Amino acid sequence: MSNQLLREALTLDRYPRSNTYDPQWIVDNLMGPHPLWSAESLMQAMTLRPGMRVLDLGCGTALTSIFFAREYDVEVWATDLWVDPTENWQRIQEAGAADRVHPIQSDAHKLPFAHGFFDAIVSVGAFNYFGTGADYLAYCTQFLRPGGTVGVVVPGIRTQPDLAPPPYLATRWGPDLCTWLPPDWWRQLWERTNLVTVETADFVPNGWSDWLLWLKTCAQVGRGYAPDEQMLEADQGNLLGLTRLVAHLD
Numbered sequence: 001m002s003n004q005l006l007r008e009a010l011t012l013d014r015y016p017r018s019n020t021y022d023p024q025w026i027v028d029n030l031m032g033p034h035p036l037w038s039a040e041s042l043m044q045a046m047t048l049r050p051g052m053r054v055l056d057l058g059c060g061t062a063l064t065s066i067f068f069a070r071e072y073d074v075e076v077w078a079t080d081l082w083v084d085p086t087e088n089w090q091r092i093q094e095a096g097a098a099d100r101v102h103p104i105q106s107d108a109h110k111l112p113f114a115h116g117f118f119d120a121i122v123s124v125g126a127f128n129y130f131g132t133g134a135d136y137l138a139y140c141t142q143f144l145r146p147g148g149t150v151g152v153v154v155p156g157i158r159t160q161p162d163l164a165p166p167p168y169l170a171t172r173w174g175p176d177l178c179t180w181l182p183p184d185w186w187r188q189l190w191e192r193t194n195l196v197t198v199e200t201a202d203f204v205p206n207g208w209s210d211w212l213l214w215l216k217t218c219a220q221v222g223r224g225y226a227p228d229e230q231m232l233e234a235d236q237g238n239l240l241g242l243t244r245l246v247a248h249l250d
């Protein structure tokens with residue numbers, strides 16, 4: 001598929017900022033659902049102001065960190081466990097964001113930052129890997145200033161099935177799917193801490209269909225993931241999508 005066809009396949013009116021990025025660059029560095037679409041959908045529910053200090057938690061290949069820095073003129077600490085920070089630094093420099101994006105390798109449970117340092121924490125496609133424990137929000141918001149914002153987009157399920165999951169979910173079931181949780185599950189987890197006011201806990205509009213489009217397009221250039229594509233196709237948007245959360249530290 002040519003770059004032009006890839007661009008056409010991955011251009012959506014609802015993501016005008018994402019549309020300006022090289023689709024090949026995004027596909028080459030993918031680690032899950034389209035990271036810039038998720039980041040842009042998060043920003044439809046959350047505000048970053050120029051000059052803010054932002055922690056991008058579980059940034060993977062740092063595409064979202066570069067996106068936040070370039071699009072919203074913020075300074076970003078691109079923090080991830082598995083991806084080599086030297087590789088991220090290379091990507092950050094090539095993207096012309098070296099003055100505003102700082103690559104850090106760290107476990108999300110052992111963050112090397114000063115308490116109260118950040119204006120915002122964002123996390124795209126990653127918070128479910130480390131943030132489902134009852135104590136995690138209290139831990140990570142120590143690094144936020146009072147009134148700071150935390151915003152998350154993660155794979156999710158609309159409601160937990162009462163009975164056994166449908167066969168197309170059962171086939172793909174595993175520890176990772178157990179962390180795909182409904183917006184209200186996260187809302188309750190966060191509200192119980194009494195630390196934050198939850199402003200948004202919903203499903204990203206068109207999350208399921210955009211995710212499937214992304215997987216199908218990636219498959220055409222040899223970067224697909226058939227188990228998730230088949231599962232999303234079978235689901236038809238009944239249960240699966242992207243959970244979005246935005247809260248302010250009280």
Ligand SMILES: C[S@@+](CC[C@H](N)C(=O)[O-])C[C@H]1O[C@@H](n2cnc3c(N)ncnc32)[C@H](O)[C@@H]1O
Nearest residue numbers: 031032035058059060081082107108125126129
């Ligand atoms: C599916 S990838 C998503 C990466 C990127 N945000 C994106 O949307 O493409 C999940 C990321 O979570 C990170 N991660 C998982 N457990 C972590 C932990 N304990 N601390 C920090 N990052 C973690 C991994 O390093 C990985 O890059």
